[in-house]
Amino acid sequence: MPEEADQVVTAPSGTSDITGTPDLLTTGLDSPDVAGGTLPGGPPLLASRLTPPVPPEPVLLRPRLLDRLEQGASGPVTLVCAPAGWGKTTLLSTWAQGERDGPAPAWVTVAEGETTRRLWGYLAAALRTAAADDPDDAPPPVPDGPPRPEQLETLAAALAARERPVLLVLDDLHRVTDPAALTGLEFLLRHSDGRLRLVAGARGEPQLALHRWRLAGELTVIGADDLAFTADEVADLLVAHGVAVPAPAVARLAERTTGWPAGLRFAALALGDAADPARAVERFAGDQPDVAAYLRDEVLAPLEPATRDVLRRVAVAVAVHADLAAALTGRPDAGHLLAEAAREGGFLHRDGGSPQWYRPHPLLADVLRDELDRLPADEVRELHRRAAGWYGTHDRPAEALRHALLAGAWADATELLVTRWPELAPDEPAAVPAPPEPPAEAVRRDPELALAAAAERAYTGDPAAADAQLRRALADAAGLPAPRRDRFGRLAAAVELSLARLGGDHEEVRRAADRLLATASGPPADAGADPRAGSAERDDVRAVAGAAHGLVALAEGELSTARDRFAAAREAARRAGRPRTELLCVSRSALLEAARGALRAAEELAREALAMPPCQGWSSRSDCGYAYLALAFVDWQRDRPAEAVAHLALAGPAGAEPGGAALTALCRAGLLADGGDPGGALRTLAGARTAAPGPELGAWLAADEAQVRAVVGDVDGARALLDAAGDGPAPALADARLRLRAGDARAAERALPDWTGSGAADWPLPVRLGAGLLDAALADASGDARRAGRLLEEVLALAEPDGYRRVFTRAEPGVRDLLAARLDSGTAYWATVSELVRGADAQPVAATADGPARTLDEPLTERELTILRYLQSILSNVEIAAELSLSVNTVKTHVRNIYRKLDATRRRDAVRRARELRLI
Numbered sequence: 001m002p003e004e005a006d007q008v009v010t011a012p013s014g015t016s017d018i019t020g021t022p023d024l025l026t027t028g029l030d031s032p033d034v035a036g037g038t039l040p041g042g043p044p045l046l047a048s049r050l051t052p053p054v055p056p057e058p059v060l061l062r063p064r065l066l067d068r069l070e071q072g073a074s075g076p077v078t079l080v081c082a083p084a085g086w087g088k089t090t091l092l093s094t095w096a097q098g099e100r101d102g103p104a105p106a107w108v109t110v111a112e113g114e115t116t117r118r119l120w121g122y123l124a125a126a127l128r129t130a131a132a133d134d135p136d137d138a139p140p141p142v143p144d145g146p147p148r149p150e151q152l153e154t155l156a157a158a159l160a161a162r163e164r165p166v167l168l169v170l171d172d173l174h175r176v177t178d179p180a181a182l183t184g185l186e187f188l189l190r191h192s193d194g195r196l197r198l199v200a201g202a203r204g205e206p207q208l209a210l211h212r213w214r215l216a217g218e219l220t221v222i223g224a225d226d227l228a229f230t231a232d233e234v235a236d237l238l239v240a241h242g243v244a245v246p247a248p249a250v251a252r253l254a255e256r257t258t259g260w261p262a263g264l265r266f267a268a269l270a271l272g273d274a275a276d277p278a279r280a281v282e283r284f285a286g287d288q289p290d291v292a293a294y295l296r297d298e299v300l301a302p303l304e305p306a307t308r309d310v311l312r313r314v315a316v317a318v319a320v321h322a323d324l325a326a327a328l329t330g331r332p333d334a335g336h337l338l339a340e341a342a343r344e345g346g347f348l349h350r351d352g353g354s355p356q357w358y359r360p361h362p363l364l365a366d367v368l369r370d371e372l373d374r375l376p377a378d379e380v381r382e383l384h385r386r387a388a389g390w391y392g393t394h395d396r397p398a399e400a401l402r403h404a405l406l407a408g409a410w411a412d413a414t415e416l417l418v419t420r421w422p423e424l425a426p427d428e429p430a431a432v433p434a435p436p437e438p439p440a441e442a443v444r445r446d447p448e449l450a451l452a453a454a455a456e457r458a459y460t461g462d463p464a465a466a467d468a469q470l471r472r473a474l475a476d477a478a479g480l481p482a483p484r485r486d487r488f489g490r491l492a493a494a495v496e497l498s499l500a501r502l503g504g505d506h507e508e509v510r511r512a513a514d515r516l517l518a519t520a521s522g523p524p525a526d527a528g529a530d531p532r533a534g535s536a537e538r539d540d541v542r543a544v545a546g547a548a549h550g551l552v553a554l555a556e557g558e559l560s561t562a563r564d565r566f567a568a569a570r571e572a573a574r575r576a577g578r579p580r581t582e583l584l585c586v587s588r589s590a591l592l593e594a595a596r597g598a599l600r601a602a603e604e605l606a607r608e609a610l611a612m613p614p615c616q617g618w619s620s621r622s623d624c625g626y627a628y629l630a631l632a633f634v635d636w637q638r639d640r641p642a643e644a645v646a647h648l649a650l651a652g653p654a655g656a657e658p659g660g661a662a663l664t665a666l667c668r669a670g671l672l673a674d675g676g677d678p679g680g681a682l683r684t685l686a687g688a689r690t691a692a693p694g695p696e697l698g699a700w701l702a703a704d705e706a707q708v709r710a711v712v713g714d715v716d717g718a719r720a721l722l723d724a725a726g727d728g729p730a731p732a733l734a735d736a737r738l739r740l741r742a743g744d745a746r747a748a749e750r751a752l753p754d755w756t757g758s759g760a761a762d763w764p765l766p767v768r769l770g771a772g773l774l775d776a777a778l779a780d781a782s783g784d785a786r787r788a789g790r791l792l793e794e795v796l797a798l799a800e801p802d803g804y805r806r807v808f809t810r811a812e813p814g815v816r817d818l819l820a821a822r823l824d825s826g827t828a829y830w831a832t833v834s835e836l837v838r839g840a841d842a843q844p845v846a847a848t849a850d851g852p853a854r855t856l857d858e859p860l861t862e863r864e865l866t867i868l869r870y871l872q873s874i875l876s877n878v879e880i881a882a883e884l885s886l887s888v889n890t891v892k893t894h895v896r897n898i899y900r901k902l903d904a905t906r907r908r909d910a911v912r913r914a915r916e917l918r919l920i
Contacts, residue, residue, distance in 0.1 A: 164195075648668060699725045773792070800829050867884070
């Protein structure tokens, strides 16, 4: 290989100098279909390597990816980078053979062990073919072998002079291991004035100076996350294979494969032969012979032996990071090996935290566990013992308990239950193999061991096994001495509470929580029998039971009760030194503060929760999700829609629980309505309203839905909703707005709730502020400007401490004039009012109902303006489509129109241009 590298700058034997040879198309291959083409002094060139391969049948077109490729190909370098089986070649060949203006891309499939000389032979043939297909341009002087420096400059100049660029596809570029082999290609890309454009497929980043294009914003990367099939694409693939399964099975298959294209094709073939495809989905795993063989041959076999051994040993854990990997394997470099294996993504996922946590693809995890099981049993038990020790010292007692039981370390398991029982909730509940049952003799000696096994099964979601272990413990506990019996009763009550929560029966949860509280009502336990006897024990009980009561109240929509319960439990958990219980309470307290409108307190609590150690990595995702949901509320009310959408996307599981789902719907619907999508807002609100827990949340949802219905002209529907919503400040405010919209100001005044009364202090602050602004607008409309100004000043006094903006920017039209008048008459909140008025003045620059944007030849539509606001965020087009309840293709069409109207080619340029025009 070194001698080949030297030939980049030295003409090989048989290669003529290009000086005085203007047309080299007469040598080598004239087209990829011509047989017999040779590299001087070498074997024939293969036509199959110069032609895009035929995609596997059935072909599934994926417009979102084809569009990404087409857009990327307008820049110098596009990289499709992912491990084996992620559909790189299929995507590239489908795109290369698709319809387009101009000639088809030149294609080269790189072979294993490709030399510099042979690679350039194929590049020459491909570039000649591309030139021959484009009669409008003169053919470039392509040398037959590794070009000399002067040849490179001549070729670069010829490419730069072309009218149309040459698209070059290099598939399997990772097979080029010598950086010198790509030196000439990199020179051409940098000096051909954008007329040579590279589209490459590779399993890893090629040996090109990609950082140059990345820093310039000219590199497009399509990775494994992009190539993964969406749920809709999984459904389309199954239909193409003639496999009919219900929607839940499609979602399960997408989750099980994480959208891995090869795995999905294996699954589709297997399901097609199954008598019951829906049941076959549940059985589809990495132990399927074809899947296991592919993963072993294409994913594991190319790895270094040390990396493969690390992956096998860390398979004892669901997720792992560097310290844990080092503890399990005894290798200080284990973290480095994991980082290298995860570099291309796809099969070893990183969570993006600090430190990084790694998780294997579910199907690969099956294969790795199978390899783990082939180790000697004593060695596997030792790995579990090490894992238990590491988790125990890193504040993850639930995982420590599971591994202690798997290791057969019965005394350690009992100790974890006794000392860490309030924190025995999983970082991330997962279906994991059940540990062996503790032996009967060990349970007779120590019934708390069976309680430990019951607790472990409860947090993994196996109530039947947990209940069996609980009954086993109770049967052997009768002979315990009094001090131990008291401790056993407290621990048993805690396990019963876990089972009640698992069962979802709110009344049983309350009863179990009260039984747990009763265990701390008697005289203090003997400190010799219980290391946490006394005040610490009582705080533990109050924290766990109080959190359980708070969770039930939140699930039932009793927000005030939930807030009080979580506040008390939070303080108890803090005194007891239980960070996980504290996180549960803090994150939900943040959301409840945001819901009642205390934005500053909500933001402080949410930031506090996210800074807590359990929120790092893949741990406590549900708890952390509530903190993100609280921040979404804060951003929404402060009129920062892009930030709100980004935080809402991180809320995750918080939006699946009843109380969290209703509050998520309020926030999401508000963002949709503000962004010009009332239809999406109505669908969101209507779906949430039918499942709303409790009258308070139901009234909020109905009031917001009524206001959106009124905006779109469905006055009768809005009236019916408010009539059914009953009393309450939110429906009353919506009713007043509805009457004002109908032109009856007097009726609006009568319907307006008393926002200045003593009871109004308990209202959600956005409702109180909205009522105050409507009151001020009505006073101004009636000619009482003095009263209107005074009311507006009172509203500003309420809104200023928490930074409210949306309530002003989305208020009745007359409020903007009132704000402007305050600048002239004087206000204690001049900076805020000035900002709000300037913001309102900036709005007409955008396309509006009154006329087009003054600085655009063609104005943006309302929907395009909405999508433009989302382009400021970190959301992908797929996520934007989900937020707006649109198809991905529709969003893509709008994005293309936005780029065209703003004269931009990339997302960043479009956002910058829009900001210059004050469109966003």
